[in-house]
Amino acid sequence: MNEQDTIVVTESLHEVGLALLAEHGEVVRLTPAMGERRAALGSASAIITQVHPIDRELIAAAGRLRVIGKHGVGVDNIDIAAATEHGVSVVNTPGANARSVAEHTLAMLLSLARRLPVLDQAVREGDFGIRRDLRLADLHGRTIGVLGAGHTGRMVLELCCGALGMRGIAYDVTPPDPSGLPAGCEVAGTLEETLSRSDAISINLPLTPSTRGAIGERELSLLRPGAFVINVGRGGVVDEAALAAAVRTGVIAGAAVDVFAAEPPDVASPLLNTPGIILSPHAAGLGTGAGEEIARRLAGDVLRVLRGERPEHAVNPEVYQGGSASR
Structure with a gap:
C-alpha cells in the first residue's frame, strides 16, 4: 500500500472504521459545504459510499481509484460495469446490518x-x-x-x-x-x-x-x-x-x-x-451495533484491496487476476 493513498468517505462511517483506515492512508470525509467534492473523489485511491452515486464518469476520471466500498449491501448507486471495465474492485458488507x-x-x-x-x-x-x-x-x-x-x-x-x-x-x-x-x-x-x-x-x-x-x-x-x-x-x-x-x-x-x-x-x-x-431517511441499517460491524468489515476489505490482496466480499470478483485487482 502506498502511504499516499487517499480514502474518501462520502457520507458517514463509524469511528472504528475511520481509525482503521487512518492507520494506512489519508482519510477525507466529504461535507455538504465542500466545494471540490468531485475533485476529492477524482483523486481517491478508495471511495466508501452509502447512497452517493459513483457513476461511470467519476470512475473513468479517478485514475488512482482501486476500490469502491459500499456501506451496506445494495450497490445500485455504483456503476458496477464501469468499475469492472476499469479494474476497480467493488466490495460490500452482506448481512452486517x-x-x-x-x-x-x-x-x-x-x-x-x-x-x-x-x-x-x-x-x-x-x-x-x-x-x-x-x-x-x-x-x-x-x-x-x-x-x-x-x-x-x-x-x-x-x-x-x-x-x-x-x-x-x-x-x-x-x-x-x-x-x-x-x-x-x-x-x-x-x-x-x-x-x-x-x-x-x-x-x-x-x-x-x-x-x-x-x-x-x-x-x-x-x-x-x-x-x-x-x-x-x-x-x-x-x-x-x-x-x-x-x-x-x-x-x-x-x-x-x-x-x-x-x-x-x-x-x-x-x-x-x-x-x-x-x-425515515434511509436509516434502517444505521443502528450502533450494525454501524460498527459494517465499518470493521468494510475497512478490512478496502485495506485488503489497497494492499494488493483479494477482499472477502467482492461484488465484481472478475476484476481479479491471480489474486489482485488489474488496475
Whole structure:
C-alpha cells in the first residue's frame, strides 16, 4: 500500500472504521459545504459510499481509484460495469446490518398498526378523546409477506413470527430454501400469491432490472384489505405515486418508507404529502451495533484491496487476476 493513498468517505462511517483506515492512508470525509467534492473523489485511491452515486464518469476520471466500498449491501448507486471495465474492485458488507434493518422494519410495522404518529400528535394537540374513535390493528395471527428472503428478509420473519406471533410467507426471485426460514414460515411460488395472502409486506428486494417497478398499482390492489406496506429495500422497486395513491384511497391502510427512488426525495413527492405514510431517511441499517460491524468489515476489505490482496466480499470478483485487482 502506498502511504499516499487517499480514502474518501462520502457520507458517514463509524469511528472504528475511520481509525482503521487512518492507520494506512489519508482519510477525507466529504461535507455538504465542500466545494471540490468531485475533485476529492477524482483523486481517491478508495471511495466508501452509502447512497452517493459513483457513476461511470467519476470512475473513468479517478485514475488512482482501486476500490469502491459500499456501506451496506445494495450497490445500485455504483456503476458496477464501469468499475469492472476499469479494474476497480467493488466490495460490500452482506448481512452486517440485517438485524438493524429488521428491527427498523418491526418498529415501522408496529407504528403503522398502532398509529403511533397520529396518537402522538393528538396528545400534543390536546385531543385525548381520539382514543375513542381510532381503530388500532393487532398483528398477532396476521400474515407478513417478505419480498426478498436474504439475510434481512429472514430476520424480519424471525422477529415478526417469533415476537408477534404472525404467520410468515417468503418470496424471492430465486425461491429460498425453506430450511433457512424460521419455523412455520412458508415459501410462496409467485409474487401474486404472496401479496394476496398478506396483511403486511416487507420489501427487502435489491434494485435490479427485474425488480425495478415490481410493486405498482396492480400489485398493491392484490393485498388484503387493511394491509400495510413497508419498503426498506430500494426505492425504485416501488411505484411511489401508486403507493401514495393506494394509501390515500384506502386500498391499503398505510405505508412506511425508508428508501426512495431519488435520495433525498423531492419535496413535491407524493410520499411526503400523503397522511398515513411514515418516512425515515434511509436509516434502517444505521443502528450502533450494525454501524460498527459494517465499518470493521468494510475497512478490512478496502485495506485488503489497497494492499494488493483479494477482499472477502467482492461484488465484481472478475476484476481479479491471480489474486489482485488489474488496475
